[in-house]
Amino acid sequence: MFENLSSRLQKIMRDLKGEGRVSKAHLNASLRQIRIALLEADVHFGVVKSFISGIREKALGQEVMRSLTPGQQVVKIVNEELTRLLGSETAELTKGVRRPTVIVLVGLQGSGKTTTTGKLARWLQAKGRRPLMVSTDVRRPAAIRQLSVVGSAIGIEVEDPPARDPVRRARTARKRAANMAFDPLIVDTAGRLHVDDELMTELQEIVAGVGAHEILLVADAMTGQDAVRSARSFGDRLDLSGVVLTKMDGDARGGAALSIRTVTGKPIKFIGTGEDYGAFETFHPERMAGRILGQGDVLRLIEKAQAAVTPQDSREMLQKIQRDEFTLDDFRAQVRQLRKLGPLEQVLGMLPQGGLFKGMGKVQVQEKQLDAMEAIINSMTPLERANPRIIKGSRRRRIARGSGRRVSDVNRLLKQYLQTRTMMKRMKRGFLGRSMDRINFPV
Amino acid sequence: MNPSKPKERPGYFGRLKRALQSTRRELSRRMNELLGPRESPISPEQLEELEYLLIGADLGVETSESLVAKIRQGGRGKRPISSGQARKLLASELLELFEAPGWREEWVAKPHVVLVVGVNGVGKTTTIGKLAHRYARAGKSAIVSASDTFRAAAVEQLSVWCRRSRAELIMQRGGTDPAAVLHDALQAAKARNKDVLLADTAGRLHTKRNLMEEVKKMARVAGRLVPGAPHDVYLVLDATTGQNGLIQAREFLTTLGVTGIVVTKLDGTAKGGIVAAIASQLKIPIRFVGTGEGLDDLAPFDRQTFVDSILG
Ligand SMILES: Nc1nc2c(ncn2[C@@H]2O[C@H](COP(=O)(O)OP(=O)(O)OP(=O)(O)O)[C@@H](O)[C@H]2O)c(=O)[nH]1
Ligand SMILES: Nc1nc2c(ncn2[C@@H]2O[C@H](COP(=O)(O)OP(=O)(O)OP(=O)(O)O)[C@@H](O)[C@H]2O)c(=O)[nH]1
Numbered sequence: 001m002f003e004n005l006s007s008r009l010q011k012i013m014r015d016l017k018g019e020g021r022v023s024k025a026h027l028n029a030s031l032r033q034i035r036i037a038l039l040e041a042d043v044h045f046g047v048v049k050s051f052i053s054g055i056r057e058k059a060l061g062q063e064v065m066r067s068l069t070p071g072q073q074v075v076k077i078v079n080e081e082l083t084r085l086l087g088s089e090t091a092e093l094t095k096g097v098r099r100p101t102v103i104v105l106v107g108l109q110g111s112g113k114t115t116t117t118g119k120l121a122r123w124l125q126a127k128g129r130r131p132l133m134v135s136t137d138v139r140r141p142a143a144i145r146q147l148s149v150v151g152s153a154i155g156i157e158v159e160d161p162p163a164r165d166p167v168r169r170a171r172t173a174r175k176r177a178a179n180m181a182f183d184p185l186i187v188d189t190a191g192r193l194h195v196d197d198e199l200m201t202e203l204q205e206i207v208a209g210v211g212a213h214e215i216l217l218v219a220d221a222m223t224g225q226d227a228v229r230s231a232r233s234f235g236d237r238l239d240l241s242g243v244v245l246t247k248m249d250g251d252a253r254g255g256a257a258l259s260i261r262t263v264t265g266k267p268i269k270f271i272g273t274g275e276d277y278g279a280f281e282t283f284h285p286e287r288m289a290g291r292i293l294g295q296g297d298v299l300r301l302i303e304k305a306q307a308a309v310t311p312q313d314s315r316e317m318l319q320k321i322q323r324d325e326f327t328l329d330d331f332r333a334q335v336r337q338l339r340k341l342g343p344l345e346q347v348l349g350m351l352p353q354g355g356l357f358k359g360m361g362k363v364q365v366q367e368k369q370l371d372a373m374e375a376i377i378n379s380m381t382p383l384e385r386a387n388p389r390i391i392k393g394s395r396r397r398r399i400a401r402g403s404g405r406r407v408s409d410v411n412r413l414l415k416q417y418l419q420t421r422t423m424m425k426r427m428k429r430g431f432l433g434r435s436m437d438r439i440n441f442p443v
Numbered sequence: 444m445n446p447s448k449p450k451e452r453p454g455y456f457g458r459l460k461r462a463l464q465s466t467r468r469e470l471s472r473r474m475n476e477l478l479g480p481r482e483s484p485i486s487p488e489q490l491e492e493l494e495y496l497l498i499g500a501d502l503g504v505e506t507s508e509s510l511v512a513k514i515r516q517g518g519r520g521k522r523p524i525s526s527g528q529a530r531k532l533l534a535s536e537l538l539e540l541f542e543a544p545g546w547r548e549e550w551v552a553k554p555h556v557v558l559v560v561g562v563n564g565v566g567k568t569t570t571i572g573k574l575a576h577r578y579a580r581a582g583k584s585a586i587v588s589a590s591d592t593f594r595a596a597a598v599e600q601l602s603v604w605c606r607r608s609r610a611e612l613i614m615q616r617g618g619t620d621p622a623a624v625l626h627d628a629l630q631a632a633k634a635r636n637k638d639v640l641l642a643d644t645a646g647r648l649h650t651k652r653n654l655m656e657e658v659k660k661m662a663r664v665a666g667r668l669v670p671g672a673p674h675d676v677y678l679v680l681d682a683t684t685g686q687n688g689l690i691q692a693r694e695f696l697t698t699l700g701v702t703g704i705v706v707t708k709l710d711g712t713a714k715g716g717i718v719a720a721i722a723s724q725l726k727i728p729i730r731f732v733g734t735g736e737g738l739d740d741l742a743p744f745d746r747q748t749f750v751d752s753i754l755g
């Protein structure tokens with residue numbers, strides 16, 4: 001349905017012969033594709049328009065780097081520009097002069113404020129702080145109760161004053177935090193529409209009444225063109241200090257990030273990547289740029305892989321790939337590592353769809369399958385693991401019996417092994433290989 | 444708890460209209476700017492602006508381009524089409540994307556089982572409260588299954604809605620298996636001869652295979668206890684959702700066989716245009732629209748109103 005930018009651009013690159021400079025013809029062809037890619041990623045059309053004209057100015061007549069085609073050169077510029085616009089990644093949280101620092105979370109209905117309140121509290125606690133949370137959502141059924149449940153799930157104190165007035169609830173919690181040395185105080189607010197004047201005024205009262213140091217707009221990564229309007233209104237009404245982009249664990253391209261960033265001028269500080277309270281990360285603009293352009297979150301995958309794999313492991317693995325010596329032993333080691341990476345769908349979700357990894361998302365690997373895969377490999381002899389080619393009919397039957405699986409399972413495993421080997425060869429040459437060089441993979 | 448606000452509420456059309464007014468004004472100003480006097484011929488620049496108007500309503504590049512192409516073709520051969528004609532043509536092309544009116548909620552089975560699904564935070568639980576209220580007012584007895592066993596305080600939230608709409612709630616204290624709760628609810632519905640069963644489900648991203656399997660299992664359980672169930676699978680979609688909405692719909696459709704879409708939060712400024720792509724490309728009908736957080740803020744989808752709100 002959505003062709004990603006890299007496959008779109010491959011077409012352009014095929015058609016455009018390498019020339020020394022980026023010409024008008026190159027630009028028009030590439031920029032048209034880039035425009036579509038950005039719009040399909042939900043970047044607001046106004047933002048797209050000005051972005052494209054900025055790129056045009058910047059790219060026209062630029063010298064093409066020796067290693068790149070003109071099309072690639074344009075993509076490179078687009079990527080850099082997008083990264084720049086998405087902001088820096090050193091997004092610190094403000095600290096109040098007097099304790100407690102007060103952080104207020106605001107946003108539309110259902111964007112993830114209450115969940116993020118818990119996530120942020122947990123994140124700060126891990127940094128040695130002692131947060132207190134309070135809900136000011138007196139409207140949504142069971143909203144106050146929800147935050148209490150969150151608090152007990154993550155073991156963080158929740159203040160639940162008897163008052164029904166949002167401002168009083170926040171102030172009471174602040175007093176308690178000051179007296180009991182909690183810091184920061186994180187204030188959850190009710191979801192509201194940016195056009196709801198009454199409730200937007202209420203929000204201003206909460207913020208003023210509690211003396212907020214940090215006001216974070218919590219926005220859904222799946223938001224479309226309307227992100228511009230809602231973010232602008234929240235920004236007009238409140239002195240926002242930053243943005244949290246939630247539900248990034250889905251496959252939305254997240255172009256709203258650029259729209260929100262553009263209209264509020266505020267940094268995106270965190271992203272939410274799941275329903276668990278640990279699924280919370282700091283924001284990385286270059287990854288977001290890659291995601292918006294449909295290049296996948298390869299960098300994040302590599303980073304995760306780095307955390308799960310020791311440098312020794314990865315050096316050996318890379319050497320093996322280089323020498324084409326990837327055996328079933330290595331495959332088993334990979335299967336084990338894959339488990340350490342975390343939920344598989346999350347890992348696969350980070351891979352770019354299409355292009356190099358076309359169809360990869362459809363490789364349905366589930367945790368249970370990993371067990372089966374390992375069991376099958378365990379039933380092979382060391383000789384077989386080192387020389388997968390010799391595993392023919394009778395050996396397959398024996399392996400199936402030994403692992404309590406069917407022959408078709410063994411066949412499937414061998415096929416997956418071959419696919420992986422092929423993919424690794426491609427990675428050696430392809431995009432991932434290059435990114436690996438660039439970010440100094442611990443080889 | 445205080446049920447729906449006591450204040451007199453206008454009818455559906457008035458409510459949606461009021462909800463959409465702010466943007467409507469803005470958009471109709473833009474339309475007028477775009478199309479100028481009705482007799483003057485439409486220019487290529489105006490056509491491009493028109494395309495942006497549609498894209499801005501989240502219809503997506505593909506749908507917007509094809510709509511504008513039709514208008515361009517409408518003027519081919521003859522003199523360029525006038526802006527007045529363009530507006531009419533666009534409205535009728537947009538209408539064509541949606542199923543023709545005439546749908547009635549007709550239930551043959553008892554209980555009629557409805558599974559309400561969607562990604563996180565779109566408004567499933569709230570929509571169930573509103574639907575239960577709607578059915579109660581039509582004299583139908585409803586039972587609600589608290590089968591979101593994951594989200595913090597999801598059951599408490601739903602129980603407030605059930606109190607408001609006077610629907611019976613079936614839940615399991617500390618239960619963790621949504622299919623088991625649904626199982627209980629189905630049996631209760633049968634035993635008590637209820638007309639309709641509404642099953643709440645936890646929010647799930649369509650990319651999460653295990654969660655999609657979980658909801659599939661719920662559908663299987665329903666089918667085992669009540670032949671033909673679930674009779675309806677409503678996918679709830681937040682009007683602010685962009686192009687990802689189409690992928691969501693496709694994934695839920697192939698996993699569960701979605702029978703209808705509910706678009707929520709249309710009381711904001713988002714147009715929910717992605718449902719046009721969903722209706723035309725996936726042939727899923729749009730069934731209801733949510734226009735607020737009150738019990739009565741739900742109405743059957745009306746394509747004319749919807750198209751008007753997009754075009755201003
Ligand atoms: N997949 C995923 N779900 C999330 C994320 N953050 C929040 N959610 C889910 O989104 C839904 C809404 O989250 P809430 O925290 O209740 O949202 P809220 O903004 O407080 O909602 P209101 O108070 O009703 O306005 C819940 O189902 C959460 O579990 C995320 O990063 N990823
Ligand atoms: N303005 C407005 N808000 C709505 C509408 N429908 C739901 N909401 C609000 O959106 C938020 C999320 O609604 P829920 O019903 O909890 O959503 P959900 O899909 O059940 O969420 P999860 O179970 O966490 O996935 C709540 O604050 C609702 O009050 C609507 O039509 N208009």
Ligand SMILES: [Mg+2]
Pocket residue numbers: 113114115137143188189190191
């Ligand atoms: Mg909340």
Ligand SMILES: [Mg+2]
Pocket residue numbers: 567568569591594597643644645646
């Ligand atoms: Mg719910």
